[in-house]
Amino acid sequence: MSDAKYSNPMEIEITEPSSLNEQAAVALVIAGALVAVADRRVSPVERDEVIRFIRDRQLAPHIPDERLFAMFDELAERLEEPDFANVVIDTLRPVANLSLSSHLMELSERVAAADEDVHPHEVQAIKLLRLLTLVLPRAKPVGAAARAASEE
Template sequence: MSDAKYSNPIEITEPSSLNEQAAVALVIAGALVAVADRRVSPVERDEVIRFIRDRGLAPHISDERLFAMFDELAERLEEPDFANVVIDTLRPVSNMPLSSHLIELSERVAAADEDVHPHEVQAIKLLRLLTQVLPRAKQVGPGAVSTAPKE
């Protein structure tokens, strides 16, 4: 049974906004690598924000909000159900072309503190795997196609 507190790790201010969900996905990719070696360095957090800013990936979100998002997600990723948090965060944006950004960001975070830990490498491998096999988000609305058998 899932605790409601953990069903959505970051409050999405506009639930229909894929841009907001994409920003959270990018932040969680960086946070996952940052916590992998059990010590989150400020330079790793800064690299996440710099990466997002340099590419103009979340211009509608303030740096303060991105920092808060990172801190909250990094804390959540230290919990036993961290894999569910990552999957639940990435699933809504699985149809977006974010994979290359997620992987590049994770690699930059791993190198940010000039010490790539083996657990950080494992976190990057996990992200690569998830971006390849995560079920695509289901389309909802009038354009949705049903695959259910007709009776």
């Protein structure tokens, strides 16, 4: 692969993730980042909590800490834009079939509590994540199973 493809790791992670594991890691990071930016003050302890949570549960052992930190920083910045909800939805939709919702919810609650001040906007962000994990459309099957289903 060319060096240009690696110049922006977030582009690989979000727009063209190479695997479901990569997408799951980004989903976890965005859940934490969403809660962290909700009170308009991203604390380093909140970012550290996201990485610690992922590491403690070995949810993305193939991704170095530096890359997870970079993901968090970029996503936190991106979530301050007006279309933040689309970013969250687009990131969570590919992993809707995975059983990540309990991890997403636990992570979001831990991030909210990490700075020892749970802001009402953080509570709203957690509620939004809970709602999204319940209502996001599941990914459609691809490959032979999809063709067989469409032929019926």
